[in-house]
Amino acid sequence: MLTTPSPTLPPVAEKPLVLVVDDEYGPRESIAFTLSSEFAVDTAERAAEALTKIRSKAYHLVVLDIRMPEMDGIRALEELRKIDPYVSVIMLTGYGTLNTAQQAMVAGANQYLRKPPDIMELIEAARKQTEGTRVRRQQAKMNSDALDLNSALKREIEQNEPQIWQGRASVELVHDLNNPLTVVIGYATLLVEEARAVGASDPERGRRLLDYANVVERAAEYCHHLSENWRVTSKQTAEFLPLDLVEVARDVQQVVFFSTVAIKFTGLPVAPIRGSKFELMRVFQNVFKNSLEAGSDRITVEVARAGERIEMTIVDNGGGVDPEGLRKALKGGFTSKKNGTGLGLSICRHLLGVHGATMTFESKVGEGSIVRLVFPAAV
Numbered sequence: 001m002l003t004t005p006s007p008t009l010p011p012v013a014e015k016p017l018v019l020v021v022d023d024e025y026g027p028r029e030s031i032a033f034t035l036s037s038e039f040a041v042d043t044a045e046r047a048a049e050a051l052t053k054i055r056s057k058a059y060h061l062v063v064l065d066i067r068m069p070e071m072d073g074i075r076a077l078e079e080l081r082k083i084d085p086y087v088s089v090i091m092l093t094g095y096g097t098l099n100t101a102q103q104a105m106v107a108g109a110n111q112y113l114r115k116p117p118d119i120m121e122l123i124e125a126a127r128k129q130t131e132g133t134r135v136r137r138q139q140a141k142m143n144s145d146a147l148d149l150n151s152a153l154k155r156e157i158e159q160n161e162p163q164i165w166q167g168r169a170s171v172e173l174v175h176d177l178n179n180p181l182t183v184v185i186g187y188a189t190l191l192v193e194e195a196r197a198v199g200a201s202d203p204e205r206g207r208r209l210l211d212y213a214n215v216v217e218r219a220a221e222y223c224h225h226l227s228e229n230w231r232v233t234s235k236q237t238a239e240f241l242p243l244d245l246v247e248v249a250r251d252v253q254q255v256v257f258f259s260t261v262a263i264k265f266t267g268l269p270v271a272p273i274r275g276s277k278f279e280l281m282r283v284f285q286n287v288f289k290n291s292l293e294a295g296s297d298r299i300t301v302e303v304a305r306a307g308e309r310i311e312m313t314i315v316d317n318g319g320g321v322d323p324e325g326l327r328k329a330l331k332g333g334f335t336s337k338k339n340g341t342g343l344g345l346s347i348c349r350h351l352l353g354v355h356g357a358t359m360t361f362e363s364k365v366g367e368g369s370i371v372r373l374v375f376p377a378a379v
Contacts, residue, residue, distance in 0.1 A: 014040070015038065015039050015040040016038075016039050016040070016060035016061065016130040016133075016134075017039070017040045017042070017057060017058070017059045017060050017061075018035055018039040018040065018041050018042070018059065018060060018061045018062070018063065018126065018130070019041075019042045019043070019044060019050060019053060019054065019057075019059045019061070019062045019063070020032050020035070020041060020042070020043045020044070020063045021043075021044045021045075021046075021047065021049075021050040021062065021063065021064045021065060021068075021073075021076070022043075022045065022063075022065040022068070022092070023045050023046060023065065023068045023069060024065075025045070027065070027092075027115065027116060028043050028045065029043070030116070031063060031117070031122065034119055034122060034123065035063075035122070035123065035126055038123070038126070038127070039060075039061070039126060039130070042057075042059075046068065046069075046070060046071070047068055047070065047071035047072075047073070047075070047076035047079075048070065048071060050062070050064070050076065050080075051076065051079055051080060051083065054080060054083050054084055054087070055083055058084070058087075058137075059084070059087050059133075060087065060088070060129075060130040060133045060134065061087065061088050061089075061090065061126055061129050061130045061133060062080065062087055062088070062089045062090070063089075063090045063092065063126075064076060064077060064080075064089055064090070064091055064092065064109075065091075065092045065094075065115065066091055066092060066093045066094075067093075067094060073091055073092075077089060077091070077108055077109060078108070080108075081108045086133055086136040086137050086140060087133050088110045088111075088129035088130065088132050088133045089108065089109045089110055089111075089129075090109070090110065090111045090112065090113060090125055090126070090129060091109040091111070091112040091113070092112070092113055092114075092115040092117065093112060093113075093114060093115060094114075094115040110129050110132060111125055111128075111129060113125060180219045180222050180223050180255070180256055180285075183215075183216075183219045183255065183256060183258070184216055184219050184220055184223065187212050187215055187216045187219070190212050191209060191212050191213060191216065194208060194209050194212065215254065215255055218251070218255045219255050219256070222255065222256075222278060222281060225278040239276065240274045240275050240276060240355075241274065241275075241276075241277075242272060242273075242274055242378055243272075243273065243274070243275060243277055243280075244270050244271060244272060244273075245271040245272075245273050245275075245280070245303070245310060245312065245375060246265065246268065246269060246270055246271050246303055247270075248277055248280050248281060248284065249265070249284045249301060249312070250265065251277075251281065252281050252284040252285055252288060253288070256281075256285050256288070256289075257288060257289075257292070260292075262292065262296065262297050262298060262299050263288060263299045263301065264298070264299070264300050264301065265301045265302075265303070266300060266301070266302045266303070267302045267303040267304050268303040268304060268305060268310075271303050271305070271310045271312070271375075271377075272310075272377065272378040273310055273355075273375045273376065273377060273378050274376075274378050275355045275375075276355075279351050279354070279355070280351070280355070282347065282348075282351055283347075283348045283351050283352060283373070286345070286347060286348050287314055287348065287371050288314075290345070290369075291314070291316035291318055291369065292318075294316065294318030294319045294320070294321075294368075294369070295318045295319050296316035296317050296318035296368065297317065298316065298317045299314065299315070299316045300314070300315045300316075301313075301314050302314075302315070305377060308376065308377050309374050309375065309376065309377055310374070310375045310376075310377045311372065311373070311374050311375075312372070312373040312374075312375070313370065313371070313372050313373075314370070314371040314372075314373070315368065315369075315370050316368045316369055316370075317367075317368045318368050318369060319365065319366065319368075320363045320364045320365045320366055320367050320368050320369055321363040321365065321369065322365050326361065326363050329345050329361070345359075345361065352373065355375060355376075356375070356376050357373060357374060357375040357376070358373070358374045359371065359372065359373055359374075360372045
């Protein structure tokens with residue numbers, strides 16, 4: 001014989017928890033009885049007792065009388081909000097005055113009712129305000145979860161920075177190609193203009209054309225290196241060769257920054273190290289560019305030798321950076337420029353580390369910045 005199983009009933013939802021606070025027994029019990037059909041109701045006859053209960057339970061609604069001995073409802077509400085900022089509060093006033101109601105709302109009440117409240121008005125208010133508590137708590141939890149997730153993501157980024165570096169390479173490529181490509185376009189325009197005007201009988205202009213062409217070629221070679229470096233995604237370590245650090249920095253001044261007179265060199269005329277020319281050009285491009293965009297019209301590059309080290313100190317008279325901006329800039333991802341990526345100094349730090357070099361950065365708002373680069377000298 002077959003039997004039809006009884007349907008499984010859905011679990012009964014727990015009733016929202018309500019606390020009724022009133023020093024008068026009759027009104028307190030009357031309100032509790034009225035709400036008990038839809039809500040789980042607790043009562044308290046003093047504000048201090050109510051606050052103790054609120055510390056131990058998460059209520060959906062507190063119905064609070066304004067006029068009570070020892071601690072009135074307005075003061076109790078202020079203390080309540082320190083414990084639970086999300087629970088809905090309905091204030092009861094026997095006076096019905098606008099001033100009292102305004103005080104209650106300013107103190108953090110969600111609604112006020114005249115005492116004794118109308119039964120249906122009380123029930124409707126309780127329904128509305130318990131739902132408001134639920135929504136606020138859900139939003140608070142979502143915000144808290146989002147903050148926790150963000151913190152976890154930041155920790156993961158910090159722990160996995162070497163692996164993440166390659167994921168940022170495409171952004172770096174755009175960042176680093178911007179200046180040399182602008183130079184290529186600028187000098188190409190000059191070449192066209194000169195070509196139209198040059199004549200076979202004007203050797204001076206012919207010489208200038210050759211000079212421009214030489215700069216364009218060097219800038220294009222730099223762009224080619226950057227794009228090739230992206231293509232192989234830096235899987236191969238750059239080949240380190242003997243080179244002159246001063247010559248590399250001067251190349252950047254000429255090729256990337258149109259031989260700007262803002263950049264001056266002092267100290268050693270030659271500084272032999274081992275490294276990758278184009279990787280170090282990226283470093284100087286970023287450092288000089290930051291100084292010029294900060295308003296510098298004087299950038300002094302001083303080169304010295306200290307034992308087995310080559311020290312290069314780059315001092316500018318730009319606008320400078322405040323301590324918090326400096327901390328963020330060194331970490332990476334921070335920029336004060338409208339179209340900046342905030343990767344410049346982070347790129348420099350990475351490339352210098354590959355060369356066994358270090359970088360320190362000092363800055364004061366209104367006084368400029370100092371960048372110190374220290375390289376192992378070539379044997």
